[in-house]
Amino acid sequence: MTSARDPEGRRRALLEATVEVVAEVGVARTTHRAIAARAGVPLGATTYYFPTLNDLIAAALDQAGTTWDADLKRWESELRAAQKSVGELAGVLTQLILEYLADQPRARLECELYLAAGHTPELRPLAMRWLLGLRAVLSRLSDPGTGYALATLVDGVFLQAAVTGEAPPADGLQNAIERLFN
Amino acid sequence: MTSARDPEGRRRALLEATVEVVAEVGVARTTHRAIAARAGVPLGATTYYFPTLNDLIAAALDQAGTTWDADLKRWESELRAAQKSVGELAGVLTQLILEYLADQPRARLECELYLAAGHTPELRPLAMRWLLGLRAVLSRLSDPGTGYALATLVDGVFLQAAVTGEAPPADGLQNAIERLFN
Amino acid sequence: MTSARDPEGRRRALLEATVEVVAEVGVARTTHRAIAARAGVPLGATTYYFPTLNDLIAAALDQAGTTWDADLKRWESELRAAQKSVGELAGVLTQLILEYLADQPRARLECELYLAAGHTPELRPLAMRWLLGLRAVLSRLSDPGTGYALATLVDGVFLQAAVTGEAPPADGLQNAIERLFN
Amino acid sequence: MTSARDPEGRRRALLEATVEVVAEVGVARTTHRAIAARAGVPLGATTYYFPTLNDLIAAALDQAGTTWDADLKRWESELRAAQKSVGELAGVLTQLILEYLADQPRARLECELYLAAGHTPELRPLAMRWLLGLRAVLSRLSDPGTGYALATLVDGVFLQAAVTGEAPPADGLQNAIERLFN
DNA sequence: AATGAATGAGTGTTCATTCAT
DNA sequence: CATGAATGAACACTCATTCAT
Numbered sequence: 001m002t003s004a005r006d007p008e009g010r011r012r013a014l015l016e017a018t019v020e021v022v023a024e025v026g027v028a029r030t031t032h033r034a035i036a037a038r039a040g041v042p043l044g045a046t047t048y049y050f051p052t053l054n055d056l057i058a059a060a061l062d063q064a065g066t067t068w069d070a071d072l073k074r075w076e077s078e079l080r081a082a083q084k085s086v087g088e089l090a091g092v093l094t095q096l097i098l099e100y101l102a103d104q105p106r107a108r109l110e111c112e113l114y115l116a117a118g119h120t121p122e123l124r125p126l127a128m129r130w131l132l133g134l135r136a137v138l139s140r141l142s143d144p145g146t147g148y149a150l151a152t153l154v155d156g157v158f159l160q161a162a163v164t165g166e167a168p169p170a171d172g173l174q175n176a177i178e179r180l181f182n
Numbered sequence: 183m184t185s186a187r188d189p190e191g192r193r194r195a196l197l198e199a200t201v202e203v204v205a206e207v208g209v210a211r212t213t214h215r216a217i218a219a220r221a222g223v224p225l226g227a228t229t230y231y232f233p234t235l236n237d238l239i240a241a242a243l244d245q246a247g248t249t250w251d252a253d254l255k256r257w258e259s260e261l262r263a264a265q266k267s268v269g270e271l272a273g274v275l276t277q278l279i280l281e282y283l284a285d286q287p288r289a290r291l292e293c294e295l296y297l298a299a300g301h302t303p304e305l306r307p308l309a310m311r312w313l314l315g316l317r318a319v320l321s322r323l324s325d326p327g328t329g330y331a332l333a334t335l336v337d338g339v340f341l342q343a344a345v346t347g348e349a350p351p352a353d354g355l356q357n358a359i360e361r362l363f364n
Numbered sequence: 365m366t367s368a369r370d371p372e373g374r375r376r377a378l379l380e381a382t383v384e385v386v387a388e389v390g391v392a393r394t395t396h397r398a399i400a401a402r403a404g405v406p407l408g409a410t411t412y413y414f415p416t417l418n419d420l421i422a423a424a425l426d427q428a429g430t431t432w433d434a435d436l437k438r439w440e441s442e443l444r445a446a447q448k449s450v451g452e453l454a455g456v457l458t459q460l461i462l463e464y465l466a467d468q469p470r471a472r473l474e475c476e477l478y479l480a481a482g483h484t485p486e487l488r489p490l491a492m493r494w495l496l497g498l499r500a501v502l503s504r505l506s507d508p509g510t511g512y513a514l515a516t517l518v519d520g521v522f523l524q525a526a527v528t529g530e531a532p533p534a535d536g537l538q539n540a541i542e543r544l545f546n
Numbered sequence: 547m548t549s550a551r552d553p554e555g556r557r558r559a560l561l562e563a564t565v566e567v568v569a570e571v572g573v574a575r576t577t578h579r580a581i582a583a584r585a586g587v588p589l590g591a592t593t594y595y596f597p598t599l600n601d602l603i604a605a606a607l608d609q610a611g612t613t614w615d616a617d618l619k620r621w622e623s624e625l626r627a628a629q630k631s632v633g634e635l636a637g638v639l640t641q642l643i644l645e646y647l648a649d650q651p652r653a654r655l656e657c658e659l660y661l662a663a664g665h666t667p668e669l670r671p672l673a674m675r676w677l678l679g680l681r682a683v684l685s686r687l688s689d690p691g692t693g694y695a696l697a698t699l700v701d702g703v704f705l706q707a708a709v710t711g712e713a714p715p716a717d718g719l720q721n722a723i724e725r726l727f728n
Numbered sequence: 729a730a731t732g733a734a735t736g737a738g739t740g741t742t743c744a745t746t747c748a749t
Numbered sequence: 750c751a752t753g754a755a756t757g758a759a760c761a762c763t764c765a766t767t768c769a770t
Binding site: 016024025026027028098108111112113114116117118119124127131145148149151152153154155156157158159160162163164165167169172173175178179180182 | 208209210211222231247290293294296297298299300301306308309313315327330331333334335336338339340342343345346347350351354355357358361362364
Binding site: 388392472476479480483488491515516518519520522524527528536539543 | 677703
């Protein structure tokens with residue numbers, strides 16, 4: 001339980017808890033009560049720091065977007081270091097994807113966000129940020145066409161992971177990535 | 183408003199309405215009331231024809247799965263007819279995807295199902311049917327590795343369409359498909 | 365399943381089923397569906413033969429009252445045959461009570477009726493018939509004061525049986541009856 | 547309408563209202579809405595203070611049981627003070643019963659509880675507490691056999707009062723009690 | 729005559745949100 | 750400032766009753 005004397009800590013705790021709850025049960029089943037319990041804060045804190053539940057969820061997804069941006073930065077630098085051969089590049093990208101999916105809830109989060117954006121217009125810019133961010137990184141490593149293809153493949157991998165709950169086949173994935181790089 | 187004396191029509195209307203509502207607001211926000219209003223039937227008809235809301239949703243998704251199977255059959259025959267050149271094959275597949283996505287709600291449905299399957303175990307087999315059905319068709323046209331790659335790309339396209347609400351770039355998509363076919 | 369061509373049989377089946385259901389779940393939880401299922405008749409038959417559910421329940425309790433009257437007649441004759449000694453009289457009455465309570469549902473029925481009469485004025489005459497019928501029989505065997513005392517004791521035995529689900533202690537009961545007879 | 551800022555008052559009001567409603571319409575017909583209306587509290591208050599309707603009813607009956615225990619204590623001391631003659635003892639007990647039955651709803655409550663216990667196992671211990679409590683008090687004043695007989699008679703009196711809505715005949719009752727005491 | 733399909737009022741319960749403290 | 754008590758709208762679901770067939 002974070003202290004009431006640490007507003008920033010509370011906000012952070014709420015956002016983290018919200019991300020976790022959303023990843024677990026989906027945006028639509030996310031409740032104030034679940035978030036408060038998860039964050040270890042009083043129920044009233046949820047509406048004290050964020051006017052409405054949607055605001056809280058949007059803020060949490062926005063924060064997750066920032067984390068994603070940071071992840072992408074790391075992806076970019078790791079990929080850049082492997083740019084000499086297509087094979088190595090594909091291997092590194094495959095590895096990054098697998099690592100990312102190892103954190104199941106986080107992986108499901110992207111899909112939740114994407115779909116929620118379909119019903120909730122104000123989430124759309126946020127979802128576009130994820131989508132275009134990945135595409136941009138991959139485009140910079142190759143070209144826009146390849147970047148689009150790769151980013152789309154990665155989104156497909158994420159979606160499938162949400163259903164199956166399993167990691168994608170490393171070799172099959174790497175092979176597909178290699179083909180798209182050419 | 184369907185007639186109260188046309189049970190088959192009612193069932194059909196309910197299933198169709200459910201598919202639409204699910205596509206619009208997501209499985210978790212789908213309510214008896216929304217379905218009844220959309221189908222133009224009284225509230226009581228929903229539980230009269232389907233014991234519980236989950237049953238109704240499952241039946242609707244199952245029916246959508248059957249439609250999807252039929253679509254896949256058509257896809258397979260059209261793709262087979264274009265099998266002589268990779269370029270043509272990619273063109274036809276691109277076209278089929280674009281046509282499919284033209285029916286926005288139906289396109290979003292797949293993603294909704296995939297995500298809902300993540301929280302709702304009983305939907306998982308249904309989701310797997312979609313996922314594996316597409317992969318099987320595309321595998322038969324080429325080989326398992328290519329089938330996996332193509333199906334994953336297509337799922338990515340569907341997911342992105344759910345977010346952006348726009349059709350994917352035809353040329354970019356066809357180009358990506360061609361690369362995966364080689 | 366009784367035949368639709370045998371209206372009297374249907375009525376009887378419905379009444380019997382109703383008595384059973386009421387005894388099992390109580391008047392308030394008795395439904396058309398439960399009665400129809402128990403009687404093996406179509407749902408529509410319930411409202412076809414009895415305008416409302418309350419009518420059906422009242423008719424069933426009335427019929428049970430007739431059975432009760434017959435039971436009382438038998439009680440009276442058996443008791444009369446034992447009238448020479450108080451000990452024998454008490455022994456026979458105890459035996460009759462125990463036999464009656466052996467059919468648990470029927471035993472609970474009386475209490476259900478008594479209580480339902482508390483909320484439902486139109487059941488009151490029916491309940492009074494049970495109450496006064498027993499009192500009359502026992503009065504004729506002795507005198508009004510003793511009849512009142514004995515009938516009250518018997519009602520207490522029935523009520524306690526409804527709670528405990530167990531038969532009353534035979535010796536304790538017989539002893540109490542003997543005291544009241546003097 | 548009790549104040550929203552008086553939790554104890556609200557709980558008490560809810561419990562009292564529940565006892566009244568149960569006494570009036572029976573356990574099975576007792577609804578959140580009826581209780582809320584009777585207590586003069588908003589609907590949400592019912593589930594706010596008691597998680598489920600059954601919890602509320604059980605709590606109300608439990609509280610009534612506590613009141614009953616207190617009543618029994620008082621009965622015992624008043625009866626003890628009259629222990630020198632059987633006639634006086636019977637007179638006091640009769641008086642106590644009549645006083646108790648003067649509060650009709652409370653009197654009916656016992657029967658409702660008894661019957662509900664027949665269908666609802668978790669109410670059984672509560673019902674047994676009433677039943678055995680009375681028997682214990684009357685046993686201590688005489689002997690177990692007499693206690694059983696008297697308690698059974700009293701239960702019969704309560705049950706009959708629930709039907710007739712009238713007080714039992716004082717003289718007849720006193721006479722019956724006297725006979726059981728010997 | 730007899731039925732079961734159909735309906736909507738009413739149920740218990742959840743929870744976003746408000747606001748007194 | 751922070752909280753949790755409080756509320757009522759909305760939910761899934763049941764079922765007495767109606768009525769076309």
